[in-house]
Amino acid sequence: APAHPLWPEIERVTLEQLQYARLGVEGGVWQLFAEDGEMKMYKREEEVDGLAVDPLKAVHTVKGVTGREMTHYFFSPDVRFEWETTLEQMKVLETIADDTLVILQIHKRVWPASQRDALFWSHVRRVPNDTDRDAQDIWIACNHSTEHHEAPSNEGKMVRVALTVCLVCQTSIEPPADGGPVTRDHLTCKITYCSVVNPGGWVPTSALRAVYKREYPKFLKRFTQYVKDRCDKQPILF
Numbered sequence: 398a399p400a401h402p403l404w405p406e407i408e409r410v411t412l413e414q415l416q417y418a419r420l421g422v423e424g425g426v427w428q429l430f431a432e433d434g435e436m437k438m439y440k441r442e443e444e445v446d447g448l449a450v451d452p453l454k455a456v457h458t459v460k461g462v463t464g465r466e467m468t469h470y471f472f473s474p475d476v477r478f479e480w481e482t483t484l485e486q487m488k489v490l491e492t493i494a495d496d497t498l499v500i501l502q503i504h505k506r507v508w509p510a511s512q513r514d515a516l517f518w519s520h521v522r523r524v525p526n527d528t529d530r531d532a533q534d535i536w537i538a539c540n541h542s543t544e545h546h547e548a549p550s551n552e553g554k555m556v557r558v559a560l561t562v563c564l565v566c567q568t569s570i571e572p573p574a575d576g577g578p579v580t581r582d583h584l585t586c587k588i589t590y591c592s593v594v595n596p597g598g599w600v601p602t603s604a605l606r607a608v609y610k611r612e613y614p615k616f617l618k619r620f621t622q623y624v625k626d627r628c629d630k631q632p633i634l635f
C-alpha cells in the first residue's frame with residue numbers, strides 16, 4: 398500500500414463506510430424523508446453541541462450504468478462542476494495516487510448562514526465481492542474531512558464543515574435470454590449514498606434541515622442522471 402501518512406486512515410474509514418453503507422436502512426432508526434421513483438432518502442435527527450448533524454442515507458437503483466462508472470464520475474474532480482450545483486471553487490491540493498486526492502471545495506453561501514468550505518481526502522476503490530461469487534465487484538468512493546498544510550486558513554471568511562461521505566455501488570447484470578451480448582439494457586446499479594456533515598458553525602436547526610431536505614434529493618437525482626447521460630452509447634466499464 399502507498400506509504401503516505403494519510404493512508405492508514407483512508408484504508409480504515411473507507412472500509413468502515415463500506416460496512417456502514419451495507420447495513421442498509423434496517424433497525425427502524427432511519428426516517429424516510431424523500432422519495433422519487435427508485436430513490437429513497439432517509440435521515441436520523443442528531444444534534445452535536447446544539448448543531449443538527451443529521452446522518453443521511455440514500456438508496457437508489459439506476460439502470461444502464463455500472464458501479465465503476467458511477468463511482469468514477471463521483472470521484473473525478475474534472476467533471477464535478479458539471480453536476481455539483483452548489484460548488485463555487487475547487488482545488489486539488491494533493492494527488493496521493495490516481496485513486497486518492499486531497500480536495501478543497503468552497504460552496505455557495507446559503508442564506509442566512511455564512512459560506513462554507515470543505516477540505517477532504519477522496520478515495521475510490523473496487524472491493525471484490527466476497528459473499529456472492531457470480532455477483533459483480535462492489536465499488537466505493539469515500540470523502541472524509543482532513544487537515545492539509547496547503548489549505549488556506551481563511552479565518553472569519555469561511556466556516557469549514559466536517560464531512561464523511563460515501564457512495565457504494567453494486568452492479569448486477571441480467572444477461573439477455575438469447576445469449577446475445579450484454580448491453581446497457583441489462584445493467585442495474587444499486588447505490589447507497591451516506592453522508593454525515595457537521596456544518597461547523599452555528600446554523601438554525603430548522604434552516605439546516607430545510608437545506609438538507611431540498612439539496613440532497615436534488616443532488617443525488619442530478620448526479621445519477623449526469624452519469625447516465627455520460628455513459629449512454631459509450632462502451633461499458635465493468
Ligand SMILES: Cc1cccc(-c2n[nH]cc2-c2ccc(F)c(-c3ccc(S(=O)(=O)CCO)cc3)c2)n1
Pocket residue numbers: 481483502504505506507513514515540558560562592608609612613616
Ligand atoms: C447536497 C447538499 C447537502 C447539504 C448542503 C448542501 C449545500 N447547499 N449549498 C451549499 C452546500 C454545501 C456546503 C458545504 C458542503 F461541504 C457541501 C458538500 C456536499 C456534498 C459533498 S460530496 O462529498 O457528497 C460531493 C462532492 O462535492 C461535499 C460537500 C455542500 N448541499
